[in-house]
Amino acid sequence: MQAKVALITTALLLLTQYTSCARLKSSLKQIDSTKLDATINSISTKQQCLDSLSHIFYSETLNGDDPMSVFSAYVNDFCTKQPLEVPNAVKASTCFYSGYFILKYMISKRSNPDNIETLKIDFCSKYTDSLPKRTDFVKTLKVKANDEDFDNVCIDQLQTQSGLNYWFDPIDPMVSISQQEICDLHKKLFNSLQKKGVTSLAEYVSFSYLITLDLYLNANQQEDYESCINTKVVQDPENHCTAYIKDHLIFSLWNSTERVASCQDASRAVTQTCNGEMGCDGCAVELAHVYQGYQNFINDIYSQMFQKYESAIFTSLDSENKKQEEYRIGMPDKV
Incomplete structure (x- = not known):
């Protein structure tokens, strides 16, 4: 009798488990498979990103003296290879701009590995x-460059579009830069491009990145000038600049x-211009030389990276065109 009871109990348990499994399968069928795939892909993309950045931004590279190799690794080995929803010709500019800010923030946190990991995540x-x-921001405003409501639409975009001003891709990178300045700058840019007959969205977006970075550098130069002490610059220009x-x-x-x-170039300019005269604006001379030199440096590496990337994508297009031509030639003539 006890064996029979045990057998019945086991059967009931199996039946319960079977029913639960059936309900689970039924529930799973109701899950949107598209959303599930998207979630899985998102997790996979995030992990691949973390793995890639861990090979680019780590203690040795961030504390070393070769920042361009770190920057280039981010741009060339990671960012331009990502499936970003941006025009092909924009990707180089997007990666260049975000790379500048990512490297800057990573270096600022290099003394604390936990903070670096937080930034990566x-x-x-x-x-x-x-x-x-x-790209979405520029696409929205590009067609409104001559409209009266340009400023309102622009400011609305800046205030409401989540993700438009994250630390690694900021459209308004400093507190001292107002949203109105950002809008005025883009309105002038778009009007200028329209007058020159430029219609490509990719060019509009690329120039948007370049003028934002230029504005950021100018704003920092102004802040540095406000904090600069002329007499210290004139007294010892090279050591002041180096520090x-x-x-x-x-x-x-x-x-x-x-x-x-x-600093050697800047100090020579200060010495030649001021000649020890304490009333001379040594700060202006020093900062003008330093920032102009850095701006030229950035322009050069941007040009090199853009040309390299553009050559690569058009080589890919040319390769596909040749394949199609070979296929067409190899097809039998129609009767």
Whole structure:
């Protein structure tokens, strides 16, 4: 009798488990498979991103003296290979701009590995959605360059579009830069491009990145000038410049040799211009030379990276065209 009861109990347990499994399968069928796939892909993309950044941004690279190799690794080995929803010709500009800010923030946190990991996690959680935001912003405003409501639409975009101003891809990178300045700058840019007959969205977006970076550098130069003491610059221009530029995060793409060379040029200019005269505006001379040199440096590496990327994508297009031509030639003639 006990064996029979045990057998019945086991059967009931199996029946209950079977029913639960059936309900589970029924529930799973109701799950949107598209959303499930998207979630899985998102997790996979984030992990791949973290793995990639861990090979680019780590203690040895961030504390070393070759920032351009770190920057280039992010742009060429990671960012331009990502499936970002941006025009092909925009990707190089998107990666260049975001690379500048990512490197700057990573270097600022290099003394604390936990903070570096936090930045990586935050970036990898957001970049696929946020990096295309600049293209969306430009696309919205490009057609309104001559409209009276341009400013209202622009400011509304800046205030409401989540992801348009994240730390690694900021459209308004400094508190001292107002939203109105951002809008005025883009309105002038779009009007200028229209007058020149430029219609490509990719060119509009690329120029948007370049003028924003230029505005950011100018704003930092102004802040540095406000804090500068003329007499100290004139008294000892080279040592003053060296101390000023040594750990300045704005110049994160320069290595120590390039910083020293910049200060040598700036100090010579201060000496020639001021000649020890304490009333001379040594700060203006020094900062003009340093920032102009850095701007030229950035323009050069941007041009090189853009040309390299553009050559690669058009080589790909040319290759596909040749394949199609070979296929067409190899097809039998129609009767």
